[in-house]
Amino acid sequence: MGASFGRGGATNYVQDLANSDCIVIQGSNMAEAHPVAFQYVVEAKRRGATVIHVDPRFSRTSALAHRHVGIRAGSDIVFLGAIINAILSKDLHFEEYVRAYTNGPVILREDFQDVDELDGVFSGYDPETASYDNDTWMYADIGDGTEESQASKQERAAGDEHGSGGPTLPSAHRVRRDESMQDPRCVFQVLKRHYARYTPEVVEQTCGISREDFDYVVQAMTRNSGRERTTAFCYAVGWTQHSVGAQYIRTACIIQLLLGNVGRPGGGVMALRGHASIQGSTDIPTLFNLLPGYLPMPKAGVHESLKDYLGTISTHDQKGFWTKADTYTVSLLKAWWGEAATADNDWCYDYLPRLTGDHGTYRTTMDMIDGKVEGYFLLGQNPAVASAHGRLQRDGLANLKWLVVRDLRLIESATFWHDSPEIESGERSPETIGTEVFFFPAASHVEKAGTFTQTQRMLQWREQAVLPPGDAQSELDFFHEVGVRLRRRLAGSTDQRDRPLLDLTWDYPVDEHGEVDGEAVLMEINGRYLTGDKAGQPLPLFTEMQADGSTEGGCWIYTGVFKDGVNQANRRKPRFDQDETALEWGWCWPANRRILYNRASADPEGRPWSERKKHLWWDAEAGRWAGPDVPDFPADRDPAYRPPEGATGPAAIAGDDPFIMQADGKGWLFAPKGLLDGPLPSHYEPQEGRVRNPFYSQQASPTRKVYERPDNLTAPSRGRPPEDEVAREHPGVYPFVFTTYRLTEHHTAGGMSRWLPYLAELQPEMFCEVSPELAAERGLEHLGWATLVSPRSAIETRVLVTSRMKPLTVDGRTFHQIGLPYHWATGGTGAVVSGDSANDLMGVTLDPNVLIQESKVGACDIRPGRRPRGPELLELVDSYRRRSGVTEETGNELRSGVDADHVEQERETKVKERDDSGADVKGASEVGHDDKNGDR
């Protein structure tokens, strides 16, 4: 979304969903995973809105929707692309909006080539580095201006940076436009051509969605968009956890821009974020590649000096607020190093560590296995269960010297050394694991004060309800203490490398229990004036930040949360005492705006598009924007304002540029920059897709991140596999697709639910959901046991046979999907319930933009009965691998070759498939896999 609109957060607030006329929930099991937010969907429905759920499974969300559209996991871009095509080919878009507020009229460079011309890649693809040089994606007549290669950006998942502002684009306001949007090289026409092949027929063949369902969705969306009506999209990890996840979201953004649903009440794209403060943990990041406020982490060799660094964040020659990145950066450095940060030493810029490559969680795990990492802190995370490829995770942990786990419970990631599946199978034993594990009990959210930043970018302060029990400590307390002790240790050191620690401002007030005062930290994050007559006072807004060291602030987008010295996040004014936008409930970044880009809720002249969807309007008399929300726009900028020649930064924002964080002030239908895998979403199959790509021989994303290792095998593609000999031979060994998800009753890896009897008893056992048809085909019995085998491992689950799982007809054949909740695991001390872990089946393949794993689609086989124990389990997994012939290379070729013979091969494949799927049961029984070995 950062690349489309300029900020990575949900565009609207969840309560605003009640104002929608149509809500499409796709890629999320909203009712189950976001029940509290879902009340506004229910509310919208009560008011007459149409609710549609597009999901591989019929879930509790579907139960409340007007229509559930069953989709093949991993095919969303085909479906959404076809919606775009339907909109464009029937002229159903919101013409005025598109022309004024998007980059639709912008002319692209002549040498840009689309995927159709290059059999599945855009121009600029470099097969050597499997990345793009995006020069040709640029608007006509402007240059790029950065030196960092896309490959290098990919290493550091630079896509994450657009959480709070779009990518840089020099001279972006001088772009060439064709207001009629007829020029064949304008974005609008390119878009039209790009999606022309996305037809309802392809949707039917590839997604398994009927023409009838498709038309229903298109009509519901288009009829509920326009001046009078708005449609909203809701998504969550059903979209993000794919190797092309970021592009799924982009596709929805394009639809919303075409239909004019962005910046308007009841519209937008609702990213439903996960953990209570997961939004907060990207705003003030726990990610390796970001600094607070989406400033990038400097990279060695690229960002050597502060000047280099700032030059890559934004250029002064562009529109919007990113041009002030220097003020944000310097204020951050001042907040951290206080007095020590001076103009002379570049505000201690050199104290910041430099990235040397990918330090993402999966890379780091592999580095552990490869002996490159000695110690590890695990806080509030349970990778042995929750991260893809459980065995890989545990292998990593088992290869450390020391491990610190801070958690509420003795989770599997802390006890893996004596009770992991590898111990059960006999591959490891406590004696052979050298990792020294230090477990620290953590204080839970009710045992400490602080903020959550949730889905709608809202900070909400939480008081401490009870004191933490025993030795349990809050994170704040723990790290404060670590800092104090380290500094005490180093006190007096003259070693230059200790300066960053010793110079830190580390002087937080503590309360009577010795706890650091969280509000003091929030105050530092908000920022203060350091000089002048306001010295010491909190900054009211990030625009007050200076690059001359006269202000400090720990996270520029949070500036204002302590406006007037009041903890704005702690406001709980009842809705009855304020209007429906409820600006005095908590605090939203930026600047407490509730609907982002809300300038777009009015027409170019500043009049509401309609009375019904009125939100912000230009009050000519007062010379200000009026309405119930905080304008996401310079408050006094006249709609008629046009920046003078040479204007930059905020002054360059024209009166009709609603996307103020974008370099050109417009919503991006086409993203000339900002995405590493293409300027337009294009369909690619998942790593373990079982279907051929209908559009080109490029099967999966050519820029996805693959890890070619013997401990990370991929099932042979079952689609069009000319590149893969093996796949041609044995396409049916892992014939089914499984997808993973959550249940309302449990939380993620289970540390906060499997230990609690009240939750555990509601869903006591790991299960798989299969259709009656698949059950019949494979002899699975309701409530019986099943074993699922992937190239990584085999797990056992109880079976729920349910019509909620429906086989699809894809490419003319019956396509089965298996549903697996991922909350269970074996091991862990004190868990009330346990079971095999879905993530043990998963492999590691990532989206290049944000390094999120593809955990929504995997290939497997399913068979009745329990899995074998001990070495026989390994033998079972191995027998499948042998039969399928996988090697480390399998499925990992990034550029699928173009092969003229593929049609013939495909025919053969289909024949073999039949043979294979009949043969496999025999194959496995050779290793004695049956029920009698199955008792635990």
Add this chain to the structure above:
Amino acid sequence: MTNPAQQETREGLWPDEPRDRGPRKARRGSGVFGVRRFAGNGRGEESMVPEAEFTSYYGRPIVKPAPWSDEIPAYLFVGGLAAGSSLLAAGADLADLPGLRRQSRWTALGSIGLATYFLVADLGRPERFLNMLRMVKLTSPMSVGSWILAGYGPLAGVAAVAELAGPVEEVLPQTLKPAARLLGRAGRPAGLGAAFFAPPLAAYTAVLLGNTATPAWHSAYKELPMVFAGSAAAAAAGAAMIAAPHEQAWPAGRLAVGGALWELGSAQVMEHSMGLSAELLHEGEAGRWWTASKALTLGGAALSLVAGRRGKPAAAVAGAALLAGSVCTRFAIFRAGIASAKDPKYTVVPQRARLDRGERTLG
């Protein structure tokens, strides 16, 4: 095992079209005690609701079975035995049959002692037994029963102990002899008092079962007291035929035959009243108890008829059969009730039939 959805489809639980639920012509069965008939008991009655067609939630019960174990049917038996025995004792007292009187009083005391034990033991909180007497509550047959028991128990006790007054008096020192004499004299009033409480004691258990939502019990409420009365009479008579002097046991012989026939006769009527849940008396464990009960009771009664002429051993065998028959009756009724609660069919089908006939229960 099929999945629940399939199962339900198989059972026709989710018909494609909603069933026609329009009120149908009201129709009542006729017969003694206003017998209503329901289809589905497979005994040739007119079918109004096809047996298979009822809906449930995964076949789970709607009403809960009473959480009672075998102590309760045992209690039903000994309670009846006590009641019958006290009446027999009173009769014997008035008819001057001391042997029969003595035996019956002792049987009554022994039974009621056991009954009290069973009752207390089956409570979830036995130590709070006395809370039964916190209040008098007429809507609660169990409360009423507790008071009956509270009235009956001491009287039956005194009556039984009074039987010892004679022998004891002989061995007591002079000074204590008046006390024993007094006890002896208390025997008759106490015995008559116990007899006064005996009929309600025998019947209230039927009232208690009838006043539940347990389908088999509630549907039997009209005749169950008769069945229990007959069973109590037969049991008490049986005990007397075994333990009382043969020559004094002639009233017991008559009572045995009368009680048994009364029990069997009212049971026949009761089965009609019960409608659908009557089938439970013919299948499963309850069915086995019920068959045994009928055989033993009938056999015991037949043997009693000839026992007068055949002497003591035959009478004792007849008595034992009757006692056993009474035990079986109680277990049969008890088990049928529990089974009827466990299967939603017995709750749903009659209620649904009522609605289908347009007879929604209205107040």
Add this chain to the structure above:
Amino acid sequence: MPNSLFGPLDPAPDAGWQDAPDRKGFLTDTSVCIGCKACEVACKEWNQLPEDGLDLLGSSFDNSKSLGASTWRQVKFIEQPGRADDTVLGRQPVDLGMPGLRPNDASLPGALDAAPAADGKPDFRWLMSSDVCKHCTHAGCLDVCPTGSLFRTEFGTVVVQDEICNGCGYCVAACPFGVIERRPGSKGEVTNAGVAQKCTLCYDRIGAGQTPACAQACPTESIQFGDVTELRERGRARVATLHEQGYTSARMYGDDPRDGVGGTGAMFLLLDEPEVYGLPPDPVVTTKDLADIFRKGGVGGLTLLVGVALSFLGGRR
């Protein structure tokens, strides 16, 4: 103790409460239930109920089996293949008490009309419903309780007094809805073992002017707490709305004071027959027949007396 056994009445005054507040109860609107079980957990949490078994039951997502001593709210799940989607909501705006409610523009045609009609009907329906004690006007459990442990509160609800109940179990057999249950377990280990337990309609909370825990936790307002008379009207209005929209299977359950239990304090808006949800279609309080039951008992007792008398009659022959 005087007590009316049947027919419409206001139970609290009937039980002797003077100046009783308005009768309190629930309307559980199953058409908006999302099966999140927040109600179930909130109830357990508030009332500190013990864990109730860790079995996977295979009955869709319901692993709680039934209402009972340690499960006072139970969310039921019914999968109906071959049934058109019917679980659709009405159009009237209902204020959820949270920020974000915009004044409704009733003049605009419902967006549903704009959506195309479904030609190929969806063929699957998933019903969810949160069940609870009905707090009957004529409560069988209360009527039969010999100890007076069960009593009628001033709010017209039915509550067990844990310290008085002696675990006779009579109430269990007397409840036409199978709600109340004697808690299993041994005394030392389980609180209130051997004692009958069920929903108290959060007597402690509503007494303090608060909303019951389950209703408070329900995100979609499927569980609405309030005055029974008002809820009854609200429920009926909603049924009417649903009917207007063509969802003719919607109906109220427990709202009729003339029904077999005199109407319930906890009412339900159902989308199918009651028995589909495990509810009795025509529940009747057993004490409706109490007078007759006692009468028949009296006759039974008399026959015994007469029978014994007859056997002595005429002396030995």
